[in-house]
Amino acid sequence: MQRIGVFICWCGSNIAATVDVEKVSEVIKQEKGVVFATNYQYMCSENGQQIIKNAIKEYNLTGIVIGSCSPRMHEATFRKAAQAAGLNPYMVEVANIREHCSWIHKDRAEATEKAIILVRTAIAKVLLNTPLAEGESPVTKRALVIGGGIAGIQTALDIAEAGFEVDIVEKNATIGGRMAQIDKTFPTLDCSACILTPKMVDCAQNEKIDILSYSEIESVQGFVGNxxxxxxxxxxxxxxxxxxxxxxxMQYCPSKKGLNEFNMNMNTRTAIYIPFAQAIPNVAVIDPEQCIKLKTGKCGVCKLKCSAGAINYDMKDEFIERKYGAIVVATGFKPIDLDNFNEYAYKDSKDVITSLELERLMNAAGPTNGVLLRPSDNAHPKDITFIQCVGSRDVSGCGKPYCSKICCMYTAKHAMLIREKYPDTRVHVFYIDVRTPGKNYDEFYRRAVEQYDVDYIKGMVGKVFPMANGKLLVQGSNLLDNEQIFIESDLVVLATAIEPEPSVRKIATLLATSIDTNNFLTEAHPKLRPVESPTAGIYLAGVCQGPRDIPETVSMASACAAKVIGLLVKDKLKTNPCIALTNENMCNGCSQCANVCAYGAISYIEKEFRLGGGKTEVRRVSYVNPAVCQGCGACTVTCPSGAIDLKGFSSKQIMSEVETICKK
Amino acid sequence: MDKNDFLELANTDVKKCMKCGKCSARCPSFDEMDIKPHQFVSYLAEGKIDKLLVSKSIWTCLSCLACVERCPRGVAPQSVIEAIRDTVTRKAGANGLSAEDIPPILDDDVPQQLLVAAYRKYNK
Structure with missing residues (x-):
């Protein structure tokens, strides 16, 4: 016979203001199986937990029900308290009388009645609960970081610092990512490469870090820790x-017309190339689309000239299988395509460029060796117009609905750098809002206006016209003056919206983690678990999760590393005991459960069964791998013979709850 | 007619406007307008209908729809201008047609539909 204790929480006034907690505990005392019922101001407090512990011992309780907030909030707290008093933690049920009751009702009588029903329902369930024990699974003490930009680099360095092995998988020929392309960084204007490349070298030299460049993720199996x-x-x-x-x-390669992706396609490179001077690994790669030898079989100059004998035209893709305990996604971003924005004449004029292209034009290692020349005729631009929010905050379907966050700051940076280096240049910036929250950020933007005399115009550009004289006529509005204005410009720079690197979609599918409508990966909790994905063991760093700048990305990367280290230091992980279990006597071997299982936890085995009278038969029955099952319950509702059940959430328990709710 | 009538007539969500001014940036009639396209949106949002009803802009708007095409927020400034223009047009013919006026102009060649439409429009 079960002996149930019921504890009703006031949650201060959160519950008690709408639910008559005294009445609930009085009524519940009369329920079958209930030997103790009480209420208290804060059940989750030290005192509240002590009440629970004392009651378990004093009344020799076999199960308890807490009428309180959502189990997502404090189920773990109450389970721990029960365990401390010697009760199996899975003999605890939480009736959610806050979110599901007091917060959504106004009428006290109604809410009290509903609270009683909810507590009764939990009692009906706990009467059928059985003690469960958590399992254990081992942890592979190695981490995988997908993406070798600043996010991936920082995460890997921090994980390696703690003594764990970590692999960086980077799809390009070098690590470094977008930050390697950037000229200067806001708000301090230090050289991007100067602060990034030492970290890249650290990665290469760290014996705990293995850089797998020019590599991609092919498949992922398993679960957290494994x-x-x-x-x-x-x-x-x-x-x-x-x-x-x-x-x-590179000196001898005759195929010189490949577009240089690192320089945003603004100049050319050879078919065999090293992306940039400080590339890590500092190893050449051959572009098969461009290499004459690989395309026609004739050439082979690079092989002839290579004194190290490193060239191998017969090389094939190679597949490596490795085991990891944790995976960090740091796949980064790209600027959006501007196909939907013909009004800015990006396709019509070479002198309309994106901000990332400007970064390369300003960079000493860029196509113009750092001299700002306009692409069409290599002349020094005198009038430069920046257009902000190109494709950001756009709900018309042409662009992205979100604010790309980094554009206000980098536009102020560009404007200032140009005015500093070329004081005879006139710089105009069309803005809708200037958004500069952050330490020393607004001061930075104000310096552009006040110290560098950059002409900020509140308004948007309607059209950019390439003119016969080679200039660009920018037509826009100046809302503060309520005027329409025309600016003859030599160069137009578009602060193009950023979007997650498109390959992240495939990676999200492989990792069985969720992604939002803008292709940003979803975090487990937007405020309290921002670097964890809802899938255990998967962590998110940088722009794959949402628009952010370098300082935020680095913070996030270190946060990811802390989470990964916290996981990898454990020798074993506790596994959720609420997983599926097959009743082999009822299983008809139809395979439907295996087909719906999203985690690949169900397989089929041939098993011998005794039929009585010394006879046996071999039948095909479903087997649930307890280490892989996540307890989602999809199999239990699919099974046509009701042979598979979720421990702690059996069909019998759920039906009993439904019956209690329906009973008058 | 109040603000809500005009919101319904214009059939565009003026609250979506983020005040970027792109509609006015490309308007080919901008210089001929006393109230600019972006102001039509904000005036309607603020309920300043009286000012819009006396605006000269409704006669200089070319209905080229450049403002609608360019708006990043899916707002249609031209629809607001059109709603005002339609209203003013109808008001101009206020009481221009009373029930008594109809029998004398009735003849077999006038379509019934035309009379119904005219009555609806001009008898306000």
Whole structure:
């Protein structure tokens, strides 16, 4: 016979103001199986928990029901209290009389009646509860970081610092990501490469870090602590271990017309190339789309000239399988395509460029060696117009509904750098709002206006006309003066919206983690768990989760590392005991449960059963792998013979709850 | 007619406007307007209908829809201008047609539909 204790929480006035807690505990005392019922101001407090512990001992309780807030809030607290008093933690049920009752009702009588029903329902369930024990699974003490930009680099360095091995998988030929392309960083204007490349070198030299460049994730299996990942190492046609990075091959390669992606396609590169001077690994790669040898079979100059013998035209994609305990996604961003924004003449004029293109034009290692020249005729631009919010905050369907967050600051940076370097230049900025929250951020923007005399115009550009004289006529509104204005410009810079790197969609599918309508990965909790994905063991760093700048990305990366280290230091992980279990005598071997299982936890085994009279038969029955099952319950509702049940949430328990709710 | 009538008539969500001014940035009739396209949106949102009803802009708007095409927020400034213009047009013919006026102009060639439409429009 079960002996149930019921504890009704006031939650200060959160529950008690709408629910007559005294009445609830009085009525519930009469319920069958209930031997003790009480109420208290804060059940989750030290005193409240003591009341529970004392009652469990004094009344020899076999199960307890707490009428309080959502179990998402304090179920763990109450389970711990019960365990401390010697009760199995899975003999605790929480009736949610706050979110499901007091917060959504106004009428006290109604809310009290509903609270009584909810508590009764929990009692009906706990009467059928059985003690459960948590399982254990081992932890592979190695982390995977997907993406080798500043987010991935910082995460890997921090994880390695704690002594764990970590692999960086980067799809490009070098790590460094977008930050390597940027010229200067706000708000301090220090050189991006100068602060990034030492970190890249640290990664390369750290014996705990393995950089798998020019590689992509092919498949992911397993669960937190025990992921098995297949990585495709794309054929580079250059042996990473032999290449010395001497660049002789690049001098002789006859195929020189490939677009240089690192310079935003604003100049060309050879078919065999090293993306930039400080690339890590400092190893060449051959672009198979461009290489004459790979396309026609004739050439082979690079192989002839390579003194290290590193060139191998027969190289094939290679697949590596590795095990990891945790995975960090740090896939970064790209500027959006401007196909929907013909009004800015981006496709019609070389002198309309994106901000990332301007970064390369300003960079000493860029296509113009850092001299700001306009792309069409290499002349020094005198009038430069910046347009902000190009494709951001756009709900018309052409762009992105969100604010890209970084554009206000980098536009102020560009404007200031140009005015500093070329004081004879006139710089205009069209803005809708200037958004500069952050330490020393607004001061930075005000410096552009006050010290550098940048012409900020409140308004938007309607059209950019390429003119016969080679200039660009920018037509826009000046809302503060209620005027329409025309500015003849030599260069127009578009603060283009950013979006998550498109390959993140595939990665999210492989990791079984959720993604929002803008392709940003979803965090477990927007405020309290911002770097964890809802899928256990998967963490998010940088722009894959939402627009952010470098300081925020680095903070997030270190936060991810802390979470990963917290996981990897554990030798074993406790597993949720509320998982599916097959009743083999009822299973008809139809495979429907295996088909719906999103985690691949269900397989089929051939098993011998005794039929009586010394006879046996071999039947095919479903088997749930307890380490992989996440307890979602999809199999239990699919099984046509009712053979599969979720421990702690059996069909019998749920039906009993429904019956209690329906009973008058 | 009040603000809500005009909101219904214009059939566009003026609250979506983020005041970027892109509608006015490209308007080919901008210089000919006393009240600018973006102001039509904000005046309606603020309920300043009286000012809009006497605006000269409703006669200079070309209905080219550049403002609608360009708006990043899916607002249609031209629809607001049109709602005002339609209202003013109808008001101009206020009481221009009374029930007694109809029998004398009735003949077999006048479509019934036309009379119904005219009565509806001009008898306010």
């Amino acid at each position: 992921f098995t990942v297949t990585i495709r190492k794309k054929a580079r046609y250059v042996d990473e271990n032999k290449c010395t990075g001497c660049k002789v091959c």
